[in-house]
Amino acid sequence: MEKHLNVVQKKGTIFTVSSSPSVVYGERIIRDSGRFLREWKPERSKLSALYHKNNWAFPFRESSRVLYLGAASGTTVSHISDIVSSGMVYAVESSYDPFIKLLRLAEQRGNIIPILEDARMVEKYGFMVENPDIIYQDISQRDQVSIFNNAVSAWKSIHHGFLVLKIRSISFSTDEEKVVRESISALKGMKVVSVTDLQPFHSGTRIIYMERTLA
Numbered sequence: 001m002e003k004h005l006n007v008v009q010k011k012g013t014i015f016t017v018s019s020s021p022s023v024v025y026g027e028r029i030i031r032d033s034g035r036f037l038r039e040w041k042p043e044r045s046k047l048s049a050l051y052h053k054n055n056w057a058f059p060f061r062e063s064s065r066v067l068y069l070g071a072a073s074g075t076t077v078s079h080i081s082d083i084v085s086s087g088m089v090y091a092v093e094s095s096y097d098p099f100i101k102l103l104r105l106a107e108q109r110g111n112i113i114p115i116l117e118d119a120r121m122v123e124k125y126g127f128m129v130e131n132p133d134i135i136y137q138d139i140s141q142r143d144q145v146s147i148f149n150n151a152v153s154a155w156k157s158i159h160h161g162f163l164v165l166k167i168r169s170i171s172f173s174t175d176e177e178k179v180v181r182e183s184i185s186a187l188k189g190m191k192v193v194s195v196t197d198l199q200p201f202h203s204g205t206r207i208i209y210m211e212r213t214l215a
Protein backbone atom coordinates (compact mmCIF):
# COMPACT_ATOMS: atom_id res chain seq x y z
CA MET A 1 0.00 0.00 0.00
CA GLU A 2 1.38 3.42 -0.94
CA LYS A 3 2.28 5.62 2.04
CA HIS A 4 0.52 8.90 2.71
CA LEU A 5 1.49 11.62 5.10
CA ASN A 6 0.01 11.11 8.57
CA VAL A 7 -1.53 7.75 7.62
CA VAL A 8 0.31 4.68 8.87
CA GLN A 9 -0.33 1.02 8.18
CA LYS A 10 0.75 -1.68 10.64
CA LYS A 11 -0.09 -5.32 10.00
CA GLY A 12 -3.17 -4.45 7.93
CA THR A 13 -4.50 -1.90 10.44
CA ILE A 14 -4.67 1.76 9.48
CA PHE A 15 -3.89 4.61 11.86
CA THR A 16 -3.73 8.37 11.60
CA VAL A 17 -0.90 10.21 13.33
CA SER A 18 -2.38 12.43 16.00
CA SER A 19 -0.90 15.42 17.75
CA SER A 20 -2.96 14.50 20.80
CA PRO A 21 -3.28 11.35 22.95
CA SER A 22 -7.01 12.07 23.51
CA VAL A 23 -9.50 9.37 22.53
CA VAL A 24 -12.28 10.88 20.39
CA TYR A 25 -14.88 8.09 20.03
CA GLY A 26 -13.41 5.02 21.77
CA GLU A 27 -10.74 4.26 19.17
CA ARG A 28 -7.49 2.50 20.13
CA ILE A 29 -4.42 4.72 20.44
CA ILE A 30 -0.89 3.35 20.43
CA ARG A 31 2.51 4.97 21.02
CA ASP A 32 4.98 4.54 18.14
CA SER A 33 8.38 6.23 17.93
CA GLY A 34 7.17 9.16 20.01
CA ARG A 35 3.98 9.55 17.99
CA PHE A 36 0.36 8.84 18.90
CA LEU A 37 -1.37 6.60 16.34
CA ARG A 38 -5.19 6.54 16.32
CA GLU A 39 -6.79 3.46 14.80
CA TRP A 40 -8.98 4.32 11.82
CA LYS A 41 -11.44 1.49 11.33
CA PRO A 42 -13.26 1.07 8.00
CA GLU A 43 -16.45 0.08 9.82
CA ARG A 44 -16.45 3.38 11.73
CA SER A 45 -15.53 5.76 8.92
CA LYS A 46 -16.51 5.60 5.25
CA LEU A 47 -13.35 7.45 4.25
CA SER A 48 -11.29 4.76 5.98
CA ALA A 49 -13.35 2.13 4.12
CA LEU A 50 -12.47 3.90 0.86
CA TYR A 51 -8.82 4.00 1.87
CA HIS A 52 -8.89 0.25 2.49
CA LYS A 53 -10.57 -0.45 -0.83
CA ASN A 54 -9.16 2.19 -3.15
CA ASN A 55 -6.11 3.64 -1.54
CA TRP A 56 -4.92 5.83 -4.41
CA ALA A 57 -7.85 8.26 -4.19
CA PHE A 58 -6.03 10.44 -1.71
CA PRO A 59 -5.73 14.14 -2.55
CA PHE A 60 -5.10 15.23 1.06
CA ARG A 61 -1.97 17.19 1.90
CA GLU A 62 -0.84 18.43 5.31
CA SER A 63 -1.99 21.92 4.36
CA SER A 64 -5.32 20.95 2.72
CA ARG A 65 -8.43 22.93 3.58
CA VAL A 66 -11.43 20.62 3.74
CA LEU A 67 -15.11 21.54 3.63
CA TYR A 68 -16.89 18.68 5.41
CA LEU A 69 -20.70 18.54 5.09
CA GLY A 70 -22.50 16.17 7.52
CA ALA A 71 -19.83 16.13 10.22
CA ALA A 72 -21.98 14.47 12.94
CA SER A 73 -19.99 14.25 16.20
CA GLY A 74 -16.65 14.27 14.37
CA THR A 75 -15.52 10.64 13.98
CA THR A 76 -14.17 11.05 10.44
CA VAL A 77 -13.52 14.76 10.94
CA SER A 78 -11.06 13.87 13.72
CA HIS A 79 -9.01 11.65 11.37
CA ILE A 80 -9.03 14.26 8.60
CA SER A 81 -7.91 16.76 11.23
CA ASP A 82 -4.93 14.45 11.94
CA ILE A 83 -4.12 14.15 8.23
CA VAL A 84 -4.35 17.87 7.36
CA SER A 85 -2.33 18.83 10.42
CA SER A 86 -1.38 22.31 9.18
CA GLY A 87 -4.60 22.82 7.19
CA MET A 88 -8.21 23.30 8.24
CA VAL A 89 -11.47 21.34 8.42
CA TYR A 90 -14.70 23.33 8.11
CA ALA A 91 -17.18 20.90 9.68
CA VAL A 92 -20.87 21.59 8.97
CA GLU A 93 -23.55 19.74 10.94
CA SER A 94 -27.25 20.58 11.26
CA SER A 95 -28.23 18.53 14.34
CA TYR A 96 -27.63 20.01 17.75
CA ASP A 97 -26.80 16.81 19.72
CA PRO A 98 -23.85 15.58 17.62
CA PHE A 99 -22.74 19.19 17.20
CA ILE A 100 -22.09 19.51 20.95
CA LYS A 101 -19.49 16.71 20.73
CA LEU A 102 -18.07 18.25 17.55
CA LEU A 103 -17.68 21.54 19.42
CA ARG A 104 -15.70 19.80 22.19
CA LEU A 105 -13.48 18.14 19.59
CA ALA A 106 -12.80 21.50 17.95
CA GLU A 107 -11.86 22.98 21.32
CA GLN A 108 -9.15 20.32 21.68
CA ARG A 109 -7.72 20.80 18.20
CA GLY A 110 -6.56 23.90 16.40
CA ASN A 111 -7.71 23.02 12.89
CA ILE A 112 -11.46 22.37 13.06
CA ILE A 113 -14.06 25.10 12.60
CA PRO A 114 -17.44 23.65 13.71
CA ILE A 115 -20.48 25.15 11.98
CA LEU A 116 -24.04 24.45 13.18
CA GLU A 117 -26.04 24.97 10.00
CA ASP A 118 -28.02 23.27 7.26
CA ALA A 119 -25.45 22.47 4.55
CA ARG A 120 -27.97 23.67 1.95
CA MET A 121 -27.76 27.21 3.32
CA VAL A 122 -24.37 28.15 1.88
CA GLU A 123 -25.33 31.84 2.13
CA LYS A 124 -25.59 31.50 5.94
CA TYR A 125 -22.22 29.83 6.66
CA GLY A 126 -20.13 30.56 3.54
CA PHE A 127 -18.42 33.55 5.15
CA MET A 128 -16.78 31.18 7.68
CA VAL A 129 -15.25 28.91 5.03
CA GLU A 130 -12.02 30.16 3.48
CA ASN A 131 -10.83 28.72 0.15
CA PRO A 132 -11.46 25.00 0.69
CA ASP A 133 -9.64 22.78 -1.80
CA ILE A 134 -11.39 19.51 -0.96
CA ILE A 135 -15.06 18.83 -0.25
CA TYR A 136 -16.25 15.73 1.59
CA GLN A 137 -19.99 15.20 1.99
CA ASP A 138 -21.77 12.50 4.01
CA ILE A 139 -25.42 13.52 4.25
CA SER A 140 -28.29 11.02 4.10
CA GLN A 141 -30.85 13.26 2.42
CA ARG A 142 -32.90 12.80 -0.73
CA ASP A 143 -31.35 15.94 -2.25
CA GLN A 144 -27.73 15.00 -1.36
CA VAL A 145 -26.49 15.49 -4.95
CA SER A 146 -28.00 18.94 -5.17
CA ILE A 147 -26.49 19.94 -1.78
CA PHE A 148 -23.10 18.82 -3.13
CA ASN A 149 -23.51 20.67 -6.46
CA ASN A 150 -24.42 23.91 -4.69
CA ALA A 151 -21.33 23.79 -2.49
CA VAL A 152 -19.04 22.97 -5.42
CA SER A 153 -20.42 25.90 -7.37
CA ALA A 154 -20.06 28.25 -4.37
CA TRP A 155 -16.31 27.59 -3.88
CA LYS A 156 -14.27 27.65 -7.10
CA SER A 157 -11.21 26.81 -4.96
CA ILE A 158 -12.50 23.23 -4.56
CA HIS A 159 -10.54 20.89 -6.83
CA HIS A 160 -11.30 17.46 -5.37
CA GLY A 161 -14.55 16.08 -4.00
CA PHE A 162 -15.86 13.02 -2.19
CA LEU A 163 -19.58 12.40 -2.23
CA VAL A 164 -20.83 9.62 0.03
CA LEU A 165 -23.91 8.43 -1.82
CA LYS A 166 -26.50 6.91 0.53
CA ILE A 167 -28.59 5.19 -2.08
CA ARG A 168 -31.70 4.37 -0.05
CA SER A 169 -31.98 7.97 1.14
CA ILE A 170 -32.46 8.98 -2.50
CA SER A 171 -34.90 6.23 -3.45
CA PHE A 172 -36.14 3.30 -1.44
CA SER A 173 -37.42 1.26 -4.37
CA THR A 174 -35.32 2.11 -7.46
CA ASP A 175 -32.54 -0.29 -8.47
CA GLU A 176 -29.28 0.71 -6.71
CA GLU A 177 -27.19 0.96 -9.88
CA LYS A 178 -29.85 3.14 -11.53
CA VAL A 179 -29.75 5.56 -8.58
CA VAL A 180 -25.94 5.66 -8.83
CA ARG A 181 -26.04 6.33 -12.61
CA GLU A 182 -28.66 9.08 -12.25
CA SER A 183 -26.77 10.69 -9.37
CA ILE A 184 -23.54 10.73 -11.38
CA SER A 185 -25.24 12.29 -14.36
CA ALA A 186 -26.69 15.01 -12.09
CA LEU A 187 -23.24 16.07 -10.81
CA LYS A 188 -22.04 19.48 -12.01
CA GLY A 189 -18.58 20.97 -12.47
CA MET A 190 -16.71 17.82 -11.44
CA LYS A 191 -15.30 14.89 -13.39
CA VAL A 192 -15.81 11.47 -11.80
CA VAL A 193 -12.53 9.65 -11.12
CA SER A 194 -13.84 6.62 -9.26
CA VAL A 195 -17.00 5.13 -7.81
CA THR A 196 -16.38 2.71 -4.95
CA ASP A 197 -18.89 0.36 -3.36
CA LEU A 198 -18.08 0.34 0.35
CA GLN A 199 -19.21 -3.27 0.91
CA PRO A 200 -18.50 -5.14 3.16
CA PHE A 201 -17.93 -2.18 5.49
CA HIS A 202 -21.04 -0.10 4.65
CA SER A 203 -24.02 -1.37 2.66
CA GLY A 204 -26.00 0.65 0.11
CA THR A 205 -23.20 3.20 0.02
CA ARG A 206 -20.85 4.40 -2.71
CA ILE A 207 -18.14 7.03 -2.52
CA ILE A 208 -17.87 9.05 -5.70
CA TYR A 209 -14.45 10.66 -5.95
CA MET A 210 -14.14 13.62 -8.32
CA GLU A 211 -11.82 16.26 -9.71
CA ARG A 212 -12.85 19.73 -10.82
CA THR A 213 -13.27 20.04 -14.57
CA LEU A 214 -11.28 22.85 -16.20
CA ALA A 215 -14.23 24.61 -17.85
Ligand SMILES: C[S@@+](CC[C@H](N)C(=O)[O-])C[C@H]1O[C@@H](n2cnc3c(N)ncnc32)[C@H](O)[C@@H]1O
Nearest residue numbers: 070071072074075076093094095118119138139
Ligand atom coordinates in the same frame (compact mmCIF):
# COMPACT_ATOMS: atom_id res chain seq x y z
C1 LIG B 1 -24.00 9.56 8.44
S1 LIG B 1 -23.90 10.92 9.49
C2 LIG B 1 -22.25 11.48 9.22
C3 LIG B 1 -21.15 10.66 9.82
C4 LIG B 1 -19.82 11.37 9.71
N1 LIG B 1 -19.61 11.85 8.36
C5 LIG B 1 -18.62 10.50 10.09
O1 LIG B 1 -18.13 9.73 9.26
O2 LIG B 1 -18.15 10.65 11.23
C6 LIG B 1 -24.80 12.14 8.60
C7 LIG B 1 -24.88 13.48 9.34
O3 LIG B 1 -25.41 14.44 8.43
C8 LIG B 1 -26.18 15.34 9.18
N2 LIG B 1 -27.07 16.07 8.27
C9 LIG B 1 -28.22 15.63 7.68
N3 LIG B 1 -28.75 16.60 6.91
C10 LIG B 1 -27.91 17.66 6.99
C11 LIG B 1 -27.89 18.95 6.41
N4 LIG B 1 -28.88 19.34 5.57
N5 LIG B 1 -26.89 19.79 6.71
C12 LIG B 1 -25.89 19.39 7.55
N6 LIG B 1 -25.84 18.18 8.14
C13 LIG B 1 -26.83 17.32 7.85
C14 LIG B 1 -26.91 14.44 10.17
O4 LIG B 1 -27.40 15.18 11.28
C15 LIG B 1 -25.83 13.44 10.54
O5 LIG B 1 -25.13 13.83 11.70
